[in-house]
Amino acid sequence: MNRILATVLVVLSSAAVLVLEIVVVRLVAPYAGDTLETYTAAIGVALGAIALGAKLGGDAADRRPPGGLLGPLLVFGGGLTMLARPIVIGAGPLLTGAGPITALLLVASGIALPVALLSAVTPVVVKTQLADLDQAGGVVGRFSAWGTVGSLAGTFLTGYVLISALPVSMVLLVTGGGLVLLGGVLLLRHGVPRGGRGGAAMLAVVTLGGGLLVSVPSSCDVETAYYCARVETDPQRPTGRVLYLDDLRHGYVDLADAAHLEFAYTQWFGAAIDALAPAGPIDALHIGGGAYTMPRWLAETRPGSTGEVLELDPAVTRMARAELDLRTGPDLSVHAGDARTGVAVAPAESYDVVVGDAFGGLSVPWHLTTREFAAQVHRVLRDGGVYVVNVIDRGPRAFLGAEVATLRQVFDHVEVVGARGGFASEVGGNHVVVASDTPLDRELLDRAVTASPRPGELAAPDLVAQWVRRGPVLTDDHAPVDQLITPYLT
Known part of the structure; x- marks a missing residue:
């Protein structure tokens, strides 16, 4: 895989993880409150999902051709990103009143899966670049650094620009839709795994995520930067x-x-x-x-x-x-x-x-x-x-x-x-x-x-x-x- 494309994939997938981590606080706050526990749940669930995704992504890249994994990871990750808001809105009224557990369960149900999938991208990309084991340290370090750059970009862009400029639903639509499009490009390049079944599953997740994201009504008159x-x-x-x-x-x-x-x-x-x-x-x-x-x-x-x-x-x-x-x-x-x-x-x-x-x-x-x-x-x-x-x-x-x-x-x-x-x-x-x-x-x-x-x-x-x-x-x-x-x- 071209090094520039590999770098772009790592930066964008890492940025999307931080978009989800920040945005989920806004999704969960109407049901769990805008409290320290809500922020702690967002950080803790995201870190756990990042660790899980990195481990599973690395294992998968050792068992299968890594190039063919990237398209599905991005498409599924993008579709589930768009599903985060409908999931929280649907589960929120059922879980309200359980104190800090409400925040933990809502955050986990909303972002754990997409964060894990998107965090699997970096080890898979690294595997595509390991042509020479003598250069393995440099490759791993370089993409780790670019992943951090993407995380920083996602953090500052979301906190300083996106949340104040756009409704949460639009932030998730842009983020998830962008990931799906990028994943689609990679699918055209590497093909759809498992024949029609894999393609049908991806289409179902994207359709469901995008459809529910735009159709599930918000309880807000206004989604402000804080409330x-x-x-x-x-x-x-x-x-x-x-x-x-x-x-x-x-x-x-x-x-x-x-x-x-x-x-x-x-x-x-x-x-x-x-x-x-x-x-x-x-x-x-x-x-x-x-x-x-x-x-x-x-x-x-x-x-x-x-x-x-x-x-x-x-x-x-x-x-x-x-x-x-x-x-x-x-x-x-x-x-x-x-x-x-x-x-x-x-x-x-x-x-x-x-x-x-x-x-x-x-x-x-x-x-x-x-x-x-x-x-x-x-x-x-x-x-x-x-x-x-x-x-x-x-x-x-x-x-x-x-x-x-x-x-x-x-x-x-x-x-x-x-x-x-x-x-x-x-x-x-x-x-x-x-x-x-x-x-x-x-x-x-x-x-x-x-x-x-x-x-x-x-x-x-x-x-x-x-x-x-x-x-x-x-x-x-x-x-x-x-x-x-x-x-x-x-």
Whole structure:
């Protein structure tokens, strides 16, 4: 085989493997969440399939003419690449709710086979180039290097370009279709193995993969670089709109009433701000935009207030403008980008309130939970300012306790709001942590959250004190947020 063609095959097949490894996270996130476990499953399954494919490909190349193996590997690999999305969409609803096992099973069912087939290409190509055993080391090293180049190209192209420019379905169609075409060229050159049976099997896989890929509907209105996003009308409230990001009801707005707060935790946000923030207009920084519920509420209930929103995903903001009546201007501005870097460059002592409501799956992104980040929030708050942050936790509340302990390292006073009777429940849910250097009026705050349409209650002082004593302090060096929420290793 021509060395240039051999190099192209190794580069493209290796690039396709990394396309699958990255894209599968987007496929699985609506059912398993955008969590560390999902990324771990994607990396682990891909590495296992790469190892298996390399071993089987090398063995096959020793038993059969290697040139004739490449066409089928690429065609089957391309067809199964296109099948990845239909498989995950079909299996996802059946496997949802099994924690990290959901991610592992969905990733494996979606990409293990195509990754293994595509990883078999490199050892088969190497066998075609081993004309002189005295040069074997150089040949193996050269194609190993080119395979790494392909992996790097697939990584950067997918992460920086494809995911933001194209829907996941189109990324898989282009990748799988390209592999099929390249495999078809090699089949014309070397022939179809096993007569008509091999050709029929390849045709069936490609037809099934391509057909299902374009016909299976997506649950998303928009596939953003980070989320499967959609907006649905609340059947109980015709003007209510619910924003879904992956597997979560992420936000709610009433198009006819900006002051309406539907979710319990947003009502507790509002109660805490009304009870503890200065009277009249205030300046607020919102960490996470989503449905832009709280910025709209603040503008409606406290005219003259200003809000700055740090939202990672520009596509979510565009959806909020188009479908959720988001209107920006002098009193409400949106900055696209990571909240950690956004807070770091914000002026000191600029805000009366900081509202933390950023999520990746069920957890706050780890770098927004640490003592170092809390210190940055503290820096941008004025004297008497209040930090309110939404925390989802369940079971023993290990993450909630860690966040309380962490904030208590930076702020003089910390309180926690949860559902009535909820602190003793294993089910868990949303909690609002309130932090300030100014003493927090527990009685006033308790009355405010109790009077909410979805009443909350304050955690008992001894429970808060227990969290402060026993909770691990989260730092940039160690913040195992997902593991604290899902303590499956203990």
